Amino acid sequence: MDFDVPAYAGLFAAALVAATILPAQSEILLVTLLARGGLDPVALVAVASAGNVLGSILNWVLGRFLIHLRHHRWFPLKPAAYDRAVGWYGRHGVWSLLLAWLPIVGDPLTVVAGALRVDLTRFILLVSIGKIGRYVFIAVSTLWWTDGAV
Template identity: 35%
Template sequence: MEDYIELGYWGLFLASFLAATVIPLSSEIVLSVLIANGFDFIFCLLVATLGNWLGGLSSYGLGWLANWKILERYFGIKQEKVFAIKKYINPWGSPLAFLCWLPLVGDVFAVALGFFRVSFPKVSLWMLLGKLIRYTLWGLFTLWGIRFF
């Protein structure tokens, strides 16, 4: 984590991007440390949101291009998990992308949305909205923590 923090905004972007893929990483720590160290609050939110959104879209792209041998071997995404999510995709469709920020299942949601060819523009918008709200709430929580502790 220290390496990401030392890189400032670029580190936040990279950590946020990677956290939205199947790589386990907590970009919230980087965001909180940068805010606590006086980095611009709004710019931190924008950088984190952009990085996480693009990372989520890369997972969507993995699903779109789905080669199961590669997905299972290198990314640990099982075909059964993606097909199990189909029952949520059918009734919800693109708004399911709003939840792509969730730990563990969010990455699988993004891959499944791509695999089932759910509308890219709609998925992009819902995903962006979910990730923006996530980082805004986390950032506000960080500011609140700094002020009261």
């Protein structure tokens, strides 16, 4: 297996940005790198997971320290998305963070967790479980599809 620094760095950056309020798709890059072959699938999943969890931590910080600015036009999270995430969190509690990987509601959930002062250790644990699980599923599915066996 080759250690392609630009590939791993690019995947980390894409996963980090994808976990923030900014739009990005790290899954496509992960699938591409896995299908190309020559890189360690476990390392790819670890790098993508680390970047994605770090991006969610940035969202938590945004919610924890800057949520009072959410009504400004430049704030990256729109009021409707924030309100939807608050409702979701209100219904499902801290366990909703296991679904932080979901499109549309996942990123706002991580901001809301910061705004509601969810313990950072608990936050990281729950978010990591969901995000790592998603990347493992994508990697196993891709390897099965491209190689016929994992």
